[in-house]
Amino acid sequence: MIQQRKMIDTSEGDNTHRRRLGQHLEAMLALCETVECRRGGLLAYFGETLTQPCGNCDTCLTPPESWDGTVAAQKFLSAVFRLDRERRQRFGAGQVIDILLGRKTAKVIQHDHDGLTVFGIGEDLNESEWRGVARQLLAQGLLAVEGDYGTLSLTEASADVLGASARSGCAARPPPSRPGPPAPPRPPPRPPTSRPRPPPSSSSSGPGAPPPPGSRACRPT
Numbered sequence: 001m002i003q004q005r006k007m008i009d010t011s012e013g014d015n016t017h018r019r020r021l022g023q024h025l026e027a028m029l030a031l032c033e034t035v036e037c038r039r040g041g042l043l044a045y046f047g048e049t050l051t052q053p054c055g056n057c058d059t060c061l062t063p064p065e066s067w068d069g070t071v072a073a074q075k076f077l078s079a080v081f082r083l084d085r086e087r088r089q090r091f092g093a094g095q096v097i098d099i100l101l102g103r104k105t106a107k108v109i110q111h112d113h114d115g116l117t118v119f120g121i122g123e124d125l126n127e128s129e130w131r132g133v134a135r136q137l138l139a140q141g142l143l144a145v146e147g148d149y150g151t152l153s154l155t156e157a158s159a160d161v162l163g164a165s166a167r168s169g170c171a172a173r174p175p176p177s178r179p180g181p182p183a184p185p186r187p188p189p190r191p192p193t194s195r196p197r198p199p200p201s202s203s204s205s206g207p208g209a210p211p212p213p214g215s216r217a218c219r220p221t
Contacts, residue, residue, distance in 0.1 A: 030138050034140075035066040038057040072122075072133045074161060075122050076122075076133055077137070077142065079116070079118045080153070081154060083116070099119055100123075101127065142158050
């Protein structure tokens with residue numbers, strides 16, 4: 001993934017060509033990460049529609065583990081909606097993620113995006129997790145990419161998720177849980193309480209050795 005992005009960044013051609021290559025890469029990743037019918041996602045990429053799951057692809061036969069990404073989807077779609085409705089602007093996934101994470105980048109400050117009500121509401125996920133959410137929204141037809149700059153726009157299906165009348169399953173696995181506070185240190189081990197044994201006498205053996213104190217001596221017969 002990292003190597004592919006580096007190859008795109010250093011490829012020949014103008015910025016429009018690089019953005020188009022990046023969109024192709026994101027579409028491929030969305031197809032790989034989808035939790036829905038894979039055949040349907042593949043056909044949708046080429047502009048065709050599958051009315052129902054095929055029942056024969058790997059995700060239909062063995063549904064992957066998924067998590068309920070409805071809240072994350074609502075946050076992302078809401079950011080796209082606010083940009084379009086309140087500012088008459090459209091941006092790519094990177095700018096939307098910066099807004100959700102509350103990053104005051106030069107581009108965010110330039111467009112006064114830190115004044116949006118959705119600024120900083122997505123700090124529960126990191127950038128990589130938000131990019132996964134964006135890919136799933138694209139794969140599920142809840143977002144659309146427009147123009148040479150790859151700006152995001154809502155679709156007709158977006159309204160159902162924003163209105164909580166539909167749910168969205170995102171990512172192949174739930175995001176990792178945030179580490180909690182460190183556990184308190186354990187107390188040092190207590191020293192052993194066993195009673196020490198008395199040192200052995202140097203003359204404790206032998207035929208003429210005196211008996212130890214407190215014992216009864218026996219006279220030889």
